[in-house]
Amino acid sequence: MGVSLLTLISSNLGYPRIGERREWKRALESFWNGNISESSLEETLKDIRLLNLKKQKEKGIDLIPVGDFSLYDHVLDTAFMFGYIPSRFQHMEPTSLKTYFAMARGSDEAEAMEMTKWFNTNYHYIVPELENKTPALVKNRLLELFQEAKNELNIEAKPVLLGPITFLKLAKQYDQHDFHKHLSALIPVYVQLLTELAQAGAKWVQIDEPILVQELDDSSIPLFKEVYDAFHKALPSLNIILQTYFESITHYQEIVSLPVAAIGLDFVHDHGVNLSNIKTVGFPKDKILAAGLIDGRNIWKASLVSKAKEIDDLAQYVDIDRLIIQPSCSLLHVPVTVQNEQSLPSILKNALSFADEKLDEVNELAQYAKGKRTIDDLKQYDRSYTDFIHSSFRTNEKVQEATKNIGAYPTKRLDYTERQKLHKKRWNLPILPTTTIGSFPQTKEIRQIRLKWRKGEYTNEQYESVINNEIKKWIDIQEQLGLDVFVHGEFERTDMVEFFGEKLNGIAVTNNGWVQSYGSRCVRPPIIYGDVAFDQPMTVKESVYAQSLTSKPVKGMLTGPVTILNWSFVRNDIDRISVLRQLALAIREEVLALEKNGIGMIQVDEPALREGLPLKQSKQKEYIEGAAEAFKLATSSVRPETQIHTHMCYSQFEDIMEAIDNLDADVISIESSRSHGELVHAFETYQYKREIGLGVYDIHSPRIPSVEEMAKNIDRALAVLDVRQFWVNPDCGLKTRSVDETISALKVMVEAAKTYREKITAAQI
Structure with a gap:
């Protein structure tokens, strides 16, 4: 790909949708209850979106995502955008909010779509139903969001969308033998979407394929090659970040060889495997590494000194001008800001990092990578967390003694068949x-x-x-x-x-x-x-x-x-x-x-x-x-x-x-x-x-x-x-x-x- 970052060094994968005080939630529920109009809802949500973008810009983030904001769920957004509307909702207007929310919540006429957990998180997504639909780009919401950021805030944002293979593997109602048929139908729709973004001026697009961290069989790899070859052939100058998170990727060598500008890897929850692969196999000289160094799923301050050493370690294998610093995953999974916490003990509060604070950490590490921060500067940041982890108020000797002797507590009851007889008699x-x-x-x-x-x-x-x-x-x-x-x-x-x-x-x-x-x-x-x-x-x-x-x-x-x-x-x-x-x-x-x-x-x-x-x-x-x-x-x-x-x-x-x-x-x-x-x-x-x-x-x-x-x-x-x-x-x-x-x-x-x-x-x- 031959892309050089030059001054580009920091990125975010996604930001909390809900607002600092859950303004998003209140607006949605007011709309569902009939207390505000659709136009009032859209106005409120636009204000939240723009505030989110503005904050990220002020935090010094270079690649700011759009498309991470949702009215309910980003997987549902993808299905809705591509016309995967189950037949029981076909009598409704395909682009209306009424249809969108009926799919998520059900209606008087039809049951809601299934909902399940997003990988190993507590976030729930709406499960797409493919049926025998032919996908089409019903409405390019990413284009609208990209243009909104550009026109309102002069931000050339990074559109974020769920990748086609992850989307299909999370979906239901198709025979596994038909997977390739569905994928073949979906590829040109993605190409159309990406083309419209590129024509509008988008230089970077983040395509999330978290399915890559699961233990895929060998037959899945040619599918990724087919998809990303098609994207590259249609849009050779568009910089695609193929983003993964929550674990190390499987089939490392094949995936980093795909024709994309950047590969996004999680260096927090990968148990050291992603870094080991880079050290053992190497990383392509013509690609950018989007390194997820700040934990996007927990709320403790990072040790920036330790993270700086990780950057130094990575720099031995990846040129520093081909390194993006970012969180390990979307910040959807953490609260918005520590600043609104007034009742926590100060020693605990000072050890916490929510979404806004994590963006500060990303920026500090980016400044270090640029040579604008020293290790001594980072040590100052680390001091509050260091004080916390050595604090005595975290320790309870009685509890520690009990867990050392865990075998003393029973873990077996009377056989179930015997218990059942007692229960039937009692109740x-x-x-x-x-x-x-x-x-x-x-x-x-x-x-x-x-x-x-x-x-x-x-x-x-x-x-x-x-x-x-x-x-x-x-x-x-x-x-x-x-x-x-x-x-x-x-x-x-x-x-x-x-x-x-x-x-x-x-x-x-x-x-x-x-x-x-x-x-x-x-x-x-x-x-x-x-x-x-x-x-x-x-x-x-x-x-x-x-x-x-x-x-x-x-x-x-x-x-x-x-x-x-x-x-x-x-x-x-x-x-x-x-x-x-x-x-x-x-x-x-x-x-x-x-x-x-x-x-x-x-x-x-x-x-x-x-x-x-x-x-x-x-x-x-x-x-x-x-x-x-x-x-x-x-x-x-x-x-x-x-x-x-x-x-x-x-x-x-x-x-x-x-x-x-x-x-x-x-x-x-x-x-x-x-x-x-x-x-x-x-x-x-x-x-x-x-x-x-x-x-x-x-x-x-x-x-x-x-x-x-x-x-x-x-x-x-x-x-x-x-x-x-x-x-x-x-x-x-x-x-x-x-x-x-x-x-x-x-x-x-x-x-x-x-x-x-x-x-x-x-x-x-």
Whole structure:
């Protein structure tokens, strides 16, 4: 390619969409609720986009991305842009926002598209449905965004788009033998898009192919050559950065030989493999290396001195004028700025780096590479993090001693078949018992009261009274609906991980450390900064109160150790398995406290179990064993008659069925309504013996399904599961739904279960 960077040295892969104070979320939800017009929504989102671009320019970033901003999800954006609109939405206008949001959230007429985890992150993407569509460039949104940046801010931005092979491999509804047919149809559409960008003046384009970090077979490599040969042939002067992240790339030599201007590699999460490949095989002299040196997935300050040494190391193999300094991945996965955090201890706050601060780190390293910063300059920056990692407030000797003696804690219960007999005798539940996953709607009023309580405007007694009233209200609703197993509703909890982060020692929570999880749903991951320790009971009071209001069983609701780990920003000075064991021992104390206080069903949710699975198959066994050990550490000390439940969220479960079985939970519920058929298929090949609930309706959509739809999902599950195994439940918690939506949907769900019970009883007669 022969491209020289000259003064170009810094780049960003993507920036958080949500705004410093979640302005993006509020605008979207106001639009969905009918409170603002489409033009008002677009105006607000444009303001956020331009502010994001302006900040990156002010931070000294040379290659500023456009196309990373989205109204919902960047994978959905790609499908929508290329006309992959499922047939059930074909009656709608193909370029309208109504269609776009219906695909993501569902509508009165059609179910939403499937949603699942983005590689091994907590971000969810909408799964493209290809059907037999012929792709076309319906609307070149990247061109519009490129021109917006140029016209409004005089920024010659770097358009970012998902690569065709990754896009297709993440899609569904095609035979694997048809992959090449779909790819051949898509290549000219990408060429058209890229041509329009080049004609508008774009010099650089980032094409993300994160699928390259997975263990692809040899047959995939010619596909990459075909695609990027076609791009180069059509646009020889366009500088394409082939970007990867989250791990080391497979087939290194073949990929760096592709006809692109630059290769983007992750040097943070690659376990040293990318650098080893460069040292062993070399790096092409005619290409630029876009080096991901700043961690885009965690929030600790980088040691710039160490990173400078990495630059020096790379410079032995790659000319310094062929080096781009950038984060390891999009900054979508971290909060916007540390500046809005007012309540963290100063020693901790000074050790943190969110998106804005990471761009400062990128710029500092770029200045070092240009010779404008010295190692002594970088040492000054590193001092606050160095002070933090040597601080005594991170250490708990009692916890360290317990983890050294981890073998002293039980990880095995009475055999499941024997436990099951005890449970049936104790609970005497009907076939197809109905329950929910845990949370009920968090209304605006509840959130406002919680905020006033935090500000000291409500006393503890006043706040507890409000929570108890809400618990009683929903216990009564569950009685009226006819559910079989109740929950207390989690009205005292802001978030299923953050709540425990506030109550366990060694974990801190932020005020504004929001990141996008899916759609407009944002979470504040806790910060595990030190040794994790149980302090006092966290959920007992509310659970015991709820149980006192009914003769039906009320589940105690906890978040499991694996999910707390995977949905937190984790300390990086010790290995993750040690942190996981600390969390497991802390949750174990809460499980025992619930049991001691008469709670006989305890749900320890692990929605994030699979998303922590390493992308390289060779590393998965160790993770799966560690996750199962942690869950059993947390749950195996209870009496045999106590029933342990767990819950898991959207994921491809087929390849970890054995691991799920090894958790030894009595009842598992799985979020599956958007991909019910695929998950049911997993049970055709794996004989699961414990009790299970496959979510019968999608709580992420506002639509209320019919009795027939839910009965159909039950029917499909019972084709491969024994009726005595199956529980009927929504596919996730109901926190984000309205009260009316929740009651209406649960009423239908209970009716579907009762109808099915009558059908079974009649068949037996």
